[in-house]
Structure formats: structure tokens, C-alpha cells
Amino acid sequence: MxxxxxxxxxxxxxxxxxxxxxxxxxxxxxxxxxxxxxxxxxxxxxxxxxxxxxxxxxxxxxxxxxxxxxxxxxxxxxxxxxxxxxxxxxxxxxxxxxxxxxxxxxxxxxxxxxxxxxxxxxxxxxxxxxxxxxxxxxxxxxxxxxxxxxxxxxxxxxxxxxxxxxxxxxxxxxxxxxxxxxxxxxxKKASRGGTLRLIWRIAAAVIALGAVGVGTALYLDYRDPHPRQRDAAKAAAEALARLSATPASPSSSPSPAPTASSVVVQPAAAPQPQQSTPLSSAVAAEKFAPEAVPFVSERTRIALARDYVPAPDHKAFATTINGVSAYVSGQASDEAAKSAALDQCQQRAESSNGPRKCELYAVGDNVVYVHSKPPLPPQPWVRHDPMTERAFSAAEMPLVRDTGRARLEANYGAARRTKAIALGPGGQFFYSVGGDLVDDVVRRNLEACGAQAGTACIIVALDDAFVVPVPAVMKATGFFRAASHQAIAAESREEVARRLEAATSGWNAVAVGTAGRPGFGLNGDREETAIGGALADCSTRDQDCRVIAIGPFTVEEN
Missing domain, CATH: 3.30.70.1230 (Nucleotide cyclase, GGDEF domain)
Structure with missing residues (x-):
């Protein structure tokens, strides 16, 4: 073929x-x-x-x-x-x-x-x-x-x-x-057996209270941090589900594949903690809401609301962090629905750019996704500022290793719009090209990057421009967070956070001296202006001042 x-x-x-x-x-x-x-x-x-x-x-x-x-x-x-x-x-x-x-x-x-x-x-x-x-x-x-x-x-x-x-x-x-x-x-068989006995006692107590069973499927990939505990949780939940399972007439409904090409890139130090669903959520599952599904496009969310939500049991929905997804309904059982959704999703993932492992997100009307929702930064996710925006250059991409920059040079620079790059504090990044709606592309990149990093990422590039101040005179080393930066005196951290929050345009820099007293260069028209202002301000309060932050980044001498 x-x-x-x-x-x-x-x-x-x-x-x-x-x-x-x-x-x-x-x-x-x-x-x-x-x-x-x-x-x-x-x-x-x-x-x-x-x-x-x-x-x-x-x-x-x-x-x-x-x-x-x-x-x-x-x-x-x-x-x-x-x-x-x-x-x-x-x-x-x-x-x-x-x-x-x-x-x-x-x-x-x-x-x-x-x-x-x-x-x-x-x-x-x-x-x-x-x-x-x-x-x-x-x-x-x-x-x-x-x-x-x-x-x-x-x-x-x-x-x-x-x-x-x-x-x-x-x-x-x-x-x-x-x-x-x-x-x-x-x-460790004894301790594992004790855990299982505790889970069965919990399940028995829930049954005695007359709770309605919830069918929960926990599909784990290589990121699953606690398989033993979730094995036990799933066993308890399936015992409850068997008490209330009802037959359904078989039918099927396909899921649209995503329209944009997306790629995840992690450097050697790409932090990504993925958290497991606690036992309590296996008994009281989150209800499926199409508008809350991460990673997928708005078009897929609309299709889920139109086709999946009203579809008959038994049904399941699977996705990857790239947004490749599939769903089925009207299957012979929940197990058949889970298997069919995963198989269809994986086939699509393996034929797309940057294949990823598919995971079950929902079975029936319950969310069974075993990871926590991806962390997102506060809105607005993109803030356009003519004083700091400049043409995107893969060679100037902050925090990223040379191999990642080479990949961006080859795959992002000349790609068609709408496109965006989300960046994590450890240098991991996620980019997508050829999307439809700007807000949709931005959200999906932030969700995928956040899922990999385990912390909120930022959008550094949108289409062909850097949309945050990217240092060139100094070298970015991470994300700047005034509230926890050890170089700043503890009593001054709140002031630093407050003044930076109020400085919503231009280049902003922070310098500190040996006593941790901060100096500010705010609303500068150039990086050099902000650096000079921060050092001058700091020298009036402290000694041996050095610049520690420019825009959203911690920095050091280039």
C-alpha cells in the first residue's frame, strides 16, 4: 500500500x-x-x-x-x-x-x-x-x-x-x-497484600452505604509513578462497577484527528512530575466535560460534546499530549471500549509527527486520566509589547540546547502559521505549527509543555516573533521568581514581585548586591537600558551589584 x-x-x-x-x-x-x-x-x-x-x-x-x-x-x-x-x-x-x-x-x-x-x-x-x-x-x-x-x-x-x-x-x-x-x-508481598486488604475494606464500606459504582479504567504508560497503589484502586473500583453495569446496544463513533502538527522536545534536564490519581478519586470519579479536556483542539472538543457525550455506553476516549485522540461508543463492554479507543488512538499517533503513547482519558462519562491536569500560567498567556518583541531566531532561543535549536531551525522557522513555542524552566519546550486559532494553539502548547515540565511554562514565540523579552546581552539560565530567589533579601522579595508586576511594558531588569538589596531598571526601551538602570539603582542601596533577572528570566554573564 x-x-x-x-x-x-x-x-x-x-x-x-x-x-x-x-x-x-x-x-x-x-x-x-x-x-x-x-x-x-x-x-x-x-x-x-x-x-x-x-x-x-x-x-x-x-x-x-x-x-x-x-x-x-x-x-x-x-x-x-x-x-x-x-x-x-x-x-x-x-x-x-x-x-x-x-x-x-x-x-x-x-x-x-x-x-x-x-x-x-x-x-x-x-x-x-x-x-x-x-x-x-x-x-x-x-x-x-x-x-x-x-x-x-x-x-x-x-x-x-x-x-x-x-x-x-x-x-x-x-x-x-x-x-x-x-x-x-x-x-514486599506482605505489605502489598496489606494495601490490597485495606482497599477491599474501603470498597466494602462504600457498597454498604449504597454508593453507585463507578467504572474506572487506569491505563498507565511508562510515566506511571505508583502502579501498585493504582492496581489496588482499580480492583476496588471495578468491583463497584460490576454491581451497576448495564448492557448497551453496540454502535461506534469515530473521533477527528487533530489538524495541527505538534512536537515535544525535552532537553536532558526536562522536569516533568506526573501525579497519580489518589484512591479517593477512583471511588468518586470526575465527570467528563469536553470543554475541560486538555491537549486537544477546540474542534475536537466540539466533536466530543456533539458525538461522545450523548453516545450510548459502553464508550471510551483516549488521547496523547500532542492532541492525537480517538473515541468509540456502543461497545460490548467497558473493556472492549477501552481497548478499541486505545488501539485507534495509537494507530493515529504512530502515523503522525512525533508519535506519543496514548492514554485513556475517559471511560463512559467518567474521567480516568491518571495524571493531574497540566499546570498553566496566569492569564494573559501572550502579552504583545512592541518595545520587546523581535523576530524569532532559533539560535537565540533561551535555555534550549544546541540540538533543540537545530530542530527549531529546521522545523519551526519556515513552517506555516499559526505556530507557537512554549518553554519550561528546565529548557524543555513544545511547539506546534499549522494551527487554526491563536488562542487554541497557545493553550495546547502550554498544556503539553506543562504536562512535561510539571510546572507552568510560558509562550516565548508566536508565529515569527519572540513575544517575551529574550536576553541577548546576558544569558538566560531559568525562570525568575522573586518570591523564592535566594539572592534577594527576604524582606525585599515582596517589593520586587510587586514592582515587576506593575511594570507591564518594556525591558525590566533586577540587580542585587552582597546584602540582597534590589535595584530596578524598569520600562526600558532596550535590554542595555534596563541593565544599566538596575545596576545604578542597586549601587545606591548595596555593594558589588549584579543583574540577576531580565524580563521573565534569571540571567548570568554571557
Missing amino acids: AGQIVLKRKIAAIFAADIAGYSRLVAEDEEETLRRLAAYREVVDDFIARAGGRIFNTAGDAVLAEFPSAVEAVRCAIDIQESLRTRNMAYPPSRQMSYRIGITIGDVVERDGDLLGDGVNIAARLEGLADVGGICISRAVHEQVANKLSVQFADMGAREVKNIPTPVHAYRVAMRREDGTYAPLQD
Whole structure:
């Protein structure tokens, strides 16, 4: 068939890792967490490269890599954990940043450098079974490495994991503790069983109160941070759903594919905490509202309101953060609807630019999306200012690495409108081209970028112009937040935030001296004017002044 996509299959050792408790770390101190994540990712990337591995996907704090050898994959994982354990010793336990790592050998499909398939999914599930700072491997990996590496393993037995039809036999790798000894290798079946018993008691209590069952489907990809807890939550919810399930006549309704091309790009330090739905929401699900669905176009939202909402059960809707989506209705069961929606969505995703993993967003009239809503900045999302707007140049894109700038140069600059770039504080960015409505394009880019970063992004470019002040004299290093910036004296932070909020046009700069007293250069017609004004103002209050912020960015000497 003309235009048919050719997919390459192969066997590979798949390595999946992400940071435990990353959402909490970001919430407590975003800037410090992002800086440390960047440093830790350099360590991880270096070890993977030296071991002959290849990173094929990143999603915020998560890393997916392939290795030609299971031995090298496990040896690399051990080296990473040992190195980061040493680094963590400089921080209190509440601020330590530790990875969980899962490794398997499996059959995968390669498309445009990305890998898909059960091998990737199983590695992610094993990562969820690993201890904080630990490694969990499949039986296939254990058979390859048991006699080749001088480490100990604990047999965890066969484990049921989400969306894998057969149990996965897992092993835990012994890791050294801070005192140099090895942690005891104890199984966690007892604690997991206790959690399940607690969930069933909760479910029984809800049934006794006469609650109406809610059918909930939790479809997890490699970003799922808590698979064990959600396994239990889903089991309880499905038990409730079986009490109230009613048959429906089968019919189907297709979902329109998005009209714009969109791409996610993450640098090595692209923070993205994805939060799981708490147990309580598995019992009291959020009602589906088309106008609240993230990532998709306004056209898709209208189609959902017109076709999906009134459609008969059993029905389901799936989407990616790119906005590729599909829905079905009138299926034989909820399970059939979930499977059909995911299959249709994934087929569309694999044939689009920048394929992404599809996830269930709704089953029936209930939202089952397992991640929190993407964070968004306050409105207005775009503020046009002739004094600061200038022509877009990929080479001047702030915070982004050279590889990302090269991609923007090739794919964004000459692309047709409407187009926009959303940027996160760690340098991750999301752009789309060929959209319809400006407001729609802006919203979707901010949602997708926010989902990847785990914090609000900003629109830095719209069509062919930078729409925020992008420093050229100085180098942008992150997002500026006066309320938490350590260089500013605590008693002055509120004043800095207030004065910047009032300065709504032109170039704005902030300087501080050794005592943290701020100086301001506001409403300047050029970057140099704002810098000079901030330094002059600061010198009247403090000593050894330096500029720390220009526009929305923290800065340093170029």
C-alpha cells in the first residue's frame, strides 16, 4: 500500500528510570530541584553513553534507554545508583533525589528513533516495583546477568502488572546503603497484600452505604509513578462497577484527528512530575466535560460534546499530549471500549509527527486520566509589547540546547502559521505549527509543555516573533521568581514581585548586591537600558551589584 509505515522490530535490553517523589521535591523548592535534576541527568546520560546505551525517550524526570547487552544495562544501572547515592549524602533525607530503575529484555518496535511495545511497558512496570534508589529486573535479564555480575538478587516472584497479559517474574538487585553495607533483600508481598486488604475494606464500606459504582479504567504508560497503589484502586473500583453495569446496544463513533502538527522536545534536564490519581478519586470519579479536556483542539472538543457525550455506553476516549485522540461508543463492554479507543488512538499517533503513547482519558462519562491536569500560567498567556518583541531566531532561543535549536531551525522557522513555542524552566519546550486559532494553539502548547515540565511554562514565540523579552546581552539560565530567589533579601522579595508586576511594558531588569538589596531598571526601551538602570539603582542601596533577572528570566554573564 502506498504510504504505508514500515516498523522495525528488534530485541533489546530496555532501561526505564524516574525519580521517586519528584512532585514533592518540585513543590518544596522548584529552582533548586531543577538545577539538581540537570546535574543528575548529566551523570545518568554519561553512564548510559559509556555503557553503549542510547536514550530514546525522556519525559520530564523519566529516562528510557536501550542497550545491546543486558549485562551492560544492569552494570550501568548499578553505577548510576552508586554515583547518585554518594551525591545524595550531601542532602538531608527529605531533599534527596533518587531514581527507581527497571530493566527487561523484550521485543520492541522502532519508529523514528523511538521504541514502542511490551518491552518498554514491562521495563516501566519493573521500575514501579523497584525500591527508592534501587533496581528491579525481569527473569530474562536475571538469567543473562546472574553469573556475570558480583551482586545479589532477591526473587520477588511473578507479579501482576497493568496492561501486561501475563505476570512478570521480577528480581530485586541488592544496593549498598549509606554506611557501605547492603540492604537486606526482603520481599514486599506482605505489605502489598496489606494495601490490597485495606482497599477491599474501603470498597466494602462504600457498597454498604449504597454508593453507585463507578467504572474506572487506569491505563498507565511508562510515566506511571505508583502502579501498585493504582492496581489496588482499580480492583476496588471495578468491583463497584460490576454491581451497576448495564448492557448497551453496540454502535461506534469515530473521533477527528487533530489538524495541527505538534512536537515535544525535552532537553536532558526536562522536569516533568506526573501525579497519580489518589484512591479517593477512583471511588468518586470526575465527570467528563469536553470543554475541560486538555491537549486537544477546540474542534475536537466540539466533536466530543456533539458525538461522545450523548453516545450510548459502553464508550471510551483516549488521547496523547500532542492532541492525537480517538473515541468509540456502543461497545460490548467497558473493556472492549477501552481497548478499541486505545488501539485507534495509537494507530493515529504512530502515523503522525512525533508519535506519543496514548492514554485513556475517559471511560463512559467518567474521567480516568491518571495524571493531574497540566499546570498553566496566569492569564494573559501572550502579552504583545512592541518595545520587546523581535523576530524569532532559533539560535537565540533561551535555555534550549544546541540540538533543540537545530530542530527549531529546521522545523519551526519556515513552517506555516499559526505556530507557537512554549518553554519550561528546565529548557524543555513544545511547539506546534499549522494551527487554526491563536488562542487554541497557545493553550495546547502550554498544556503539553506543562504536562512535561510539571510546572507552568510560558509562550516565548508566536508565529515569527519572540513575544517575551529574550536576553541577548546576558544569558538566560531559568525562570525568575522573586518570591523564592535566594539572592534577594527576604524582606525585599515582596517589593520586587510587586514592582515587576506593575511594570507591564518594556525591558525590566533586577540587580542585587552582597546584602540582597534590589535595584530596578524598569520600562526600558532596550535590554542595555534596563541593565544599566538596575545596576545604578542597586549601587545606591548595596555593594558589588549584579543583574540577576531580565524580563521573565534569571540571567548570568554571557
